[in-house]
Amino acid sequence: MSAPQVMQDESNTPADAPTNAALQAYGAALLPLALLGILPVWACLLLALLFGLGVRSPLWREGRLLIAFLIVGGAVLGHLLGLGGLAAALRSATLSHLLVLYLAALLGVAGLYWGAALLEEGRRRGLLLVLAVGLVSPQPWLLLALVGGACMRPGHDDRRPGWLGRDGVRWTKKTVVWLAVPLALALALAFALPRPAPLWRVQPLPPAQAQAGAEVLPTGPGGPGSAASSSVTSPPTAPRPRLITEDVIPAPPTELLAVAGILVVLALFLLLRILPARRGRPATLVEWLMGAGLLLTLLLALVLAFGSSTGGSGGGIPAVQGADSGAAGTVLQPPTTQERRLTSFLNLVLWGALLFYLAIFALLVWAALGLREGRRRETQAALPAQAGLPDEAAALHRVRVAYRNTETALAGVGRGRAAHETPQGYAARLAAELPLLAAPLNLLARVYAPVRYGGSVSNADADAAEAAERKIQAELPTLPPIAPTEAAE
Amino acid sequence: MTTMTAASLPPAFVGRVLDNVARVLVGKNDVTALALAGILAGGHILLEDAPGTGKTMLARALAASLGLPFSRVQFTPDLLPSDVTGVSVYRPASGTFEFVPGPIFTGILLADEINRATPKTQSALLEAMGEGQVTESGVTHRLTAPFVVIATQNPVEHEGTYRLPEAQLDRFLLRLSVGYPTLEEEVRMLGRLQSLHPIHTLEAVATPADLLEAQHAVRGVFVAEDLRRYVSGLAARTRQHPLVALGGGPRASLGLQGVAQALAWMEGRAFVTPDDVQRAAPGVLAHRLSLRVEARLQGTPGEAVVGEVLRAEPVPVEAGPPEGGPIKSEPIKAVPDRLSRS
Structure with missing residues (x-):
């Protein structure tokens, strides 16, 4: 006979109960300002609201990352539609620009999420992450984001952060240096570094150009920043980007990418269907938003990768500015080494995306099967007990x-x-x-x-x-x- | 030895140990069981009885049966604390002090005639018994678990002895008396010990790991809420008794609950009954009572006071029948509390 277990009373505090956070903790809401160089203002404001809610409620804190993905995806989707529809965007080399900016924004919110988590644990190095995110597209609002990050960091003994001097903080030389140096650095970089055109400033193509398949110039060898800069203007006579297929790493088959994306989406639906049922309650708003964020991210990544890989006519990444490769059928100068390298790199990224999809699919299926099996066992175990x-x-x-x-x-x-x-x-x-x-x-x-x-x-x-x-x-x-x-x- | 589980362990483990000790100590199953319960509850035992009643044999037999390392210290007035705990010795070769552990670094320490040592030496045991560690020259040395002190003292002879202070007595979970055997038991003992003493051939029937596992299982034995109140009520009544100057404290309540849990577990039960508490109460409570002068003059021992306390405290049993005679079986309206717990 085994000893009966005395059930411990669990805390009655609901998961979404407001926390008694100090006012400074809401400095987290300023962190998304670091992304103003990339994302539209409305998206940054929504992110600020999300990070503020995360301070107030643990439930929202859990959903920060995926809901931030939803907001970023919404911004990209809005811009994609603003370009003249998906079909026009698919024919446009702007898609590559969007893909790069989208990835940068995703990495940015992930960095902010990580930085916020570190700062909430009281670790100063979270500020470095915010700074790094902001320096992807430096702009003066980055300073306010850093101030918010410094505010939100609790003291070692969990008292209110005292760096503002209210709680008798000693303004030592070390404190001043710790504050002044990063701020000065951020200020200098915010004005000194070249600013890429943010997503919300990319001009949609004129309908006539979109119809004709005229392309906005795609990314250059200088990386996302220069790609964005080059995409601000779209010369009316810009030729279509040519496709390089020789002496480069081949792009993955688009069909494979599509199948992988569909599998991921199906697995995600399976998981989302099981999760709330396992907890014995309907999904909360936060969970729905998290699921939507994940779904939208996967769909957008799929669409952008698909579009980029086809380049409007299929067969590989549209490389640098060059002559028309398709309609006219005229063969111009052979691609340069730089063009080949860039094309190979982008194709590698697509292969990586494919592997990532497959890994995510496998993980989701594994999690869903595990949850389903666990639920089945629980049900079977509960039946005799209830019957008895x-x-x-x-x-x-x-x-x-x-x-x-x-x-x-x-x-x-x-x-x-x-x-x-x-x-x-x-x-x-x-x-x-x-x-x-x-x-x-x-x-x-x-x-x-x-x-x-x-x-x-x-x-x-x-x-x-x-x-x-x-x-x-x-x-x-x-x-x-x-x-x-x-x-x- | 196979690994024992909490469910299968009590009958086999307990039976083996009790049978093994019974080879040495004839007819003392009850005191052996109580001593084993004390060890299972993680406590220390004080054996108080006349010389030659088998106190040392009980300690040695328990140590041998449980497979624990055994040390014996004969407490005398000139015994120093460092003779028990250990001492730092200067090593000229290395130019450093090296701690040489004393006999206390063992599994079962037999502190024979503990009341013959000075209070200073007796107190050297306090830290080890209470916290399972020894501090020497500012350095703390942990004792290996399980660690049990079994002390003996002669209650009759007081010349040249130092009465154990209350704080020291409180560290002992149980005070037991082995008692003289009956005539039949003594005859059986004579026959059994005629040639070779069985203590020399006693083999371990458990390991220290088994004991640790058993101690862990004992702590999981269920104690109902009103039985906890019963235990606390007994301790409180000792404090209110007119013949008692200082009654049992919270440590006494904890000890009483622990020994009751161990007794229940030894009988293969997963829950404590009032019988377990009543069986454990004299051994746990009596030596913790500081009796008034009147009691000493009357010759009232602590055990008698505990007996009175047990007779005064109501046992938690089913609530009395309702007015109008026996109750009839009625449909169940709610799941009993006990079921909802599990």
């Missing part, structure tokens, strides 16, 4: 009634239990006096002990207890009269 509960409860009740009736009956003939006597001791005393009743008394006391003090009984025990009660009740009239001295006691 009324029986055991009934058995306990029957034993309790049998014992109480017997004790009452014995008390009625002057052989009651003394207050200090245990059931076993009482049964032993009576058994010594009344050997005829020894067996039923001992049996009743033995069966009663688990009922009263924490064990379990079966229906057979209950039957035996009731039989013992009947035997004792039947023998009561035949008991010898109680001695006067005994009665006096």
Whole structure:
């Protein structure tokens, strides 16, 4: 027999209960300002609201990353539609620019998420992450993001952060240096580094150009920044980017990418269907938003990667600015080494994306199957317990009634239990006096002990207890009269 | 030895140890069981009885049966604390002090005639018994678990002895008396010990790991809420008794619950009953009571006071029958609390 476990009372605090965070902790809401160089203002404001809610509620804090992905995806999707629709965007080399900026924004919010987590743990190096995110596209609002990050960091002993000087913080040289140097550095970099055109400033193509398949110039060898810069203007006579397929790493088949993306989406649906059911409650708003963020991220990544790999006409990454490769059919100058390298690199990224999809798919399926199996086991384990509960409860009740009736009956003939006597001791005393009743008394006391003090009984025990009660009740009239001295006691 | 589980362990483990000790100590199963319960509850035992009643044999037999390292220290007035705990010795070759562990670094320490040592030496045991460690020259040395002190003292002879202070007594979970054997038991003992003393051939029937596992299992034995109140009520009544100057404290309640759990576990039960508590109470409570002068003059021992306390405290049993006679079986309206716990 194993010892029954005493259930520990869990905290009654709901997961979304507001926390008593200090005002400075809401400095986290300023962190998304670091992304103003990439994302539209409305998206940054939504991110600020999200990070602020994360301070207030642990539930929102859990959902920060995926909901931030949703917001970033929404910004990209909005811009994609603003370009003149998906079909036009697919024909446009702007898609590569969007893909790069989208990846930068995703990495940016992931960096902010990580930085916020570090800062909430009181680690200063979270500020470096915010700074790194901001320097992807430096702009003056980065300073405010850093100030917010410094504010939100709690002290070592979890008191209110005192760097503002309210709680008697000593303004030592070290403190000043720690604050001044990063701020000065950020300020200098914010103005000194070239600014890429943010996503929300990329101009949509004129309808005529989009129809004609004229391309905005794609990314150059200088990376995302220069790609964005070059995409601000779109010369009306810009030729289509040519496709390089020789002497480069080939791009993965687009069909494979599509299948992988669809598999991931299906696996995600499976997981989302199981998760709330496993918890025994409907999904919360935060969970829906997290799921939507993940879904949108995967869809956008799929669409952008698909579009980039086809380049509007299929067959590889559209490389640098060059001559038309398709419609005119004229072969121009061979691609340069730089073009080949860039194309190989981008194709490698696509292969990586494909592997990433497959890995995510495998993980999601594994998680879903694990959850489903766990739920099945729980259900199977719960069924016998639930089925047995009324029986055991009934058995306990029957034993309790049998014992109480017997004790009452014995008390009625002057052989009651003394207050200090245990059931076993009482049964032993009576058994010594009344050997005829020894067996039923001992049996009743033995069966009663688990009922009263924490064990379990079966229906057979209950039957035996009731039989013992009947035997004792039947023998009561035949008991010898109680001695006067005994009665006096 | 196979690994024992909490469910299968009690009958086999307990039976083997009790049978093994019974080869040496005839007819003392009850005191052996209580001593084993004390060890299972993680406590220390004080054996108080006349010389030659088997106190040392009980300690040695328990140590041998449990497979624990055994040390014996004969407490005398000139015994120093460092003779028990260990001492730092200067090593000229290395120019450093090296700690040489004393006999306390063992599994079962037999502190024979503990009341013959000075209070200073007796107190050297306090830290080891309470916290399982020894501090020497500012350095703390942990004792290996399980660590049990079994001390003996002669209650009759007081000349040249130092009465154990209350703080020291409180460290002992149980005070037991082995008692003289009956005539029949003594005859059996004479026959058994005629040639070779069985203590020399006693083999271990458990390992220290088994003991640790058993101690862990004992702590998981369920104690109902009203039984906890019963235990606390007993301790409180010792404090209110007119013959007691200083009654049992919270440590006494904890000890009483622990020994009751161990007794329940030894009987293969996963829950404690009031019988376990009542069986453990004299050994756990009596030596912790500081009796008033009147009690000493009357010759009332602590055990008698505990007996009175047990007779005064109501046992938690089923609530009395309702007015109008025996109750009838009725439909269940709610799941009992005990079921909802599990």
